[in-house]
Amino acid sequence: MGAHTNDWGHASDFENVGGEVAVVGVGEADQTKASGRSAQEIAAQAVERAIADAGLEPEEIDGLMYSGGMPPQFDEAAFHAHFGTRHSMFVSGQGGGMAWAGTAPYIAARAIREGKARHVLNVFSVAWATQRGSMLGGPGQFHAAEPFKGNLEIPFGWFPQPVYFATIARRHMYEFGTTQEQLGSIAVACRRHANLTPGAVMHRKPLSLEEYLSRPMLVDPLRVEDCCLISDGGAAFIMSSFERARDLQQPPIEVAGVGEAYSGTGTYWSQQSAFTSTPQVYSAPPAFAMAGLEPKDVDVLTLYDPFTIVALMQIEDMGFCKKGEGGPFVEGQTLHFDGGGLPYNTHGGLLSHAYVLGIAHVVELVRQLRGQAAAQVAGARVGVYGGYTGHMASTLILRRL
Amino acid sequence: MAAEFPLPDTEWEMTREFWAAAERGELVIPRCDACGTYNWYPASRCKSCDSEKLVWTPVTGRGRLFSWAVVRHAFLKEFAEKVPYVTGLVVLDEDPSIRLATNLIDYEAEQLKIDMPVRVVFRPLAFPGISREVIAPMFAPVEEPDV
Numbered sequence: 001m002g003a004h005t006n007d008w009g010h011a012s013d014f015e016n017v018g019g020e021v022a023v024v025g026v027g028e029a030d031q032t033k034a035s036g037r038s039a040q041e042i043a044a045q046a047v048e049r050a051i052a053d054a055g056l057e058p059e060e061i062d063g064l065m066y067s068g069g070m071p072p073q074f075d076e077a078a079f080h081a082h083f084g085t086r087h088s089m090f091v092s093g094q095g096g097g098m099a100w101a102g103t104a105p106y107i108a109a110r111a112i113r114e115g116k117a118r119h120v121l122n123v124f125s126v127a128w129a130t131q132r133g134s135m136l137g138g139p140g141q142f143h144a145a146e147p148f149k150g151n152l153e154i155p156f157g158w159f160p161q162p163v164y165f166a167t168i169a170r171r172h173m174y175e176f177g178t179t180q181e182q183l184g185s186i187a188v189a190c191r192r193h194a195n196l197t198p199g200a201v202m203h204r205k206p207l208s209l210e211e212y213l214s215r216p217m218l219v220d221p222l223r224v225e226d227c228c229l230i231s232d233g234g235a236a237f238i239m240s241s242f243e244r245a246r247d248l249q250q251p252p253i254e255v256a257g258v259g260e261a262y263s264g265t266g267t268y269w270s271q272q273s274a275f276t277s278t279p280q281v282y283s284a285p286p287a288f289a290m291a292g293l294e295p296k297d298v299d300v301l302t303l304y305d306p307f308t309i310v311a312l313m314q315i316e317d318m319g320f321c322k323k324g325e326g327g328p329f330v331e332g333q334t335l336h337f338d339g340g341g342l343p344y345n346t347h348g349g350l351l352s353h354a355y356v357l358g359i360a361h362v363v364e365l366v367r368q369l370r371g372q373a374a375a376q377v378a379g380a381r382v383g384v385y386g387g388y389t390g391h392m393a394s395t396l397i398l399r400r401l
Numbered sequence: 402m403a404a405e406f407p408l409p410d411t412e413w414e415m416t417r418e419f420w421a422a423a424e425r426g427e428l429v430i431p432r433c434d435a436c437g438t439y440n441w442y443p444a445s446r447c448k449s450c451d452s453e454k455l456v457w458t459p460v461t462g463r464g465r466l467f468s469w470a471v472v473r474h475a476f477l478k479e480f481a482e483k484v485p486y487v488t489g490l491v492v493l494d495e496d497p498s499i500r501l502a503t504n505l506i507d508y509e510a511e512q513l514k515i516d517m518p519v520r521v522v523f524r525p526l527a528f529p530g531i532s533r534e535v536i537a538p539m540f541a542p543v544e545e546p547d548v
């Protein structure tokens with residue numbers, strides 16, 4: 001901390017795309033535990049639903065974004081095979097979930113501005129619950145193959161992500177007095193929202209703070225309830241120019257601001273000098289500046305939440321409260337959709353809705369701003385997604401005009 | 402990934418000296434011969450002055466417990482016999498920006514406190530089904546804290 005905190009990350013230099021594009025269609029695949037489905041089957045269902053939601057035809061989708069780094073995804077060949085189409089498309093592998101669910105609208109806006117596409121689809125899916133038995137895929141796979149981790153962290157059992165973030169959580173508790181009850185408040189808010197959301201994986205499993213505190217530790221100081229699900233599922237959303245969006249069937253949801261930032265120490269959480277921070281420190285301010293908005297203007301927030309502590313740190317780092325005050329901030333009903341505070345992960349998030357790596361967080365924001373959400377925030381006009389991918393954070397600000 | 406996963410690959414060039422030193426009971430960290438900066442994780446050029454003259458340099462092995470986790474679930478099957486175990490990060494007295502991932506040993510559970518002084522102890526890393534062991538730097542509480 002201290003002397004190091006000024007130079008541990010940096011923001012990407014984005015052109016101003018505020019107001020150029022809108023999200024015009026959203027769709028979710030069925031979010032389930034192990035289902036036997038393939039990732040591409042799951043994606044196809046989400047894509048069909050997003051296209052129908054927008055009132056478009058598959059032939060009109062002339063831009064496709066997916067996660068090129070996490071195959072198998074719903075790429076151009078899969079799209080055409082599924083829909084029986086053959087038109088040319090703008091294609092980018094810099095889309096999908098995690099931080100890229102937040103930055104896909106920036107790439108889409110640039111492509112639409114340059115005339116490369118009119119309607120750009122971003123899609124992401126995983127079948128990690130189904131694959132779990134075969135030990136293929138999953139959140140630990142990338143990290144297990146990384147040589148510095150393999151030689152300097154894994155031999156000591158400092159692996160995988162629940163261990164990293166338990167270590168971070170304990171340090172946050174030490175530096176700022178954050179408590180288990182405060183982390184539990186985040187898990188409880190997510191669970192309540194999932195209980196209100198049909199289709200959430202934890203829809204029928206209530207969780208009180210007392211129950212949370214009674215559960216055993218998984219990696220002390222984190223419980224299972226502090227950790228994301230592993231599930232099968234996916235989602236998709238479609239972006240079009242704001243002008244075209246006015247003619248489509250859904251109320252257009254403007255992309256008002258986008259930001260992106262990187263940690264200078266990559267995915268080596270052990271070495272990030274600002275150990276209890278996320279690159280949202282660098283990503284959120286330019287996104288808010290692009291939108292001409294401030295954190296106090298936000299009606300609904302969704303955060304990439306692999307662990308409660310990651311949500312807590314992002315709430316601080318994005319400026320919703322001062323650094324270190326996230327614990328007291330999240331106590332009680334603050335994060336609940338009807339709590340009058342900062343409605344947060346109103347579908348249940350990665351903890352209780354589905355582990356589809358953030359793309360459903362963007363879908364949820366769009367539904368909130370349209371007034372179509374299950375746990376609807378009254379009068380929501382401004383929604384923010386905070387994406388996180390370890391070495392990277394993104395900030396997406398959506399607005400209903 | 403090392404053939405004897407989760408043992409380290411003691412021949413990998415970027416960390417070979419670290420493991421060779423541990424074998425003889427030394428803790429070494431790359432230090433820039435030009436500007437004196439310790440570099441961790443190992444790199445081919447100094448993060449401070451870009452020099453290529455990085456020299457594996459012995460350190461005292463004294464440090465502080467930066468943070469830790471008590472792992473109660475074996476995320477990797479190779480750790481099934483070790484859980485619950487304590488793993489965490491230690492910062493070195495020579496430069497507290499150096500953080501080593503390690504195991505805490507020879508402690509009483511209630512004794513662990515963030516920023517408590519610790520000292521390096523060399524112990525074997527061993528896993529079921531792997532005949533080889535690798536001597537590794539682990540850390541134990543210092544009985545009488547430095548004043």
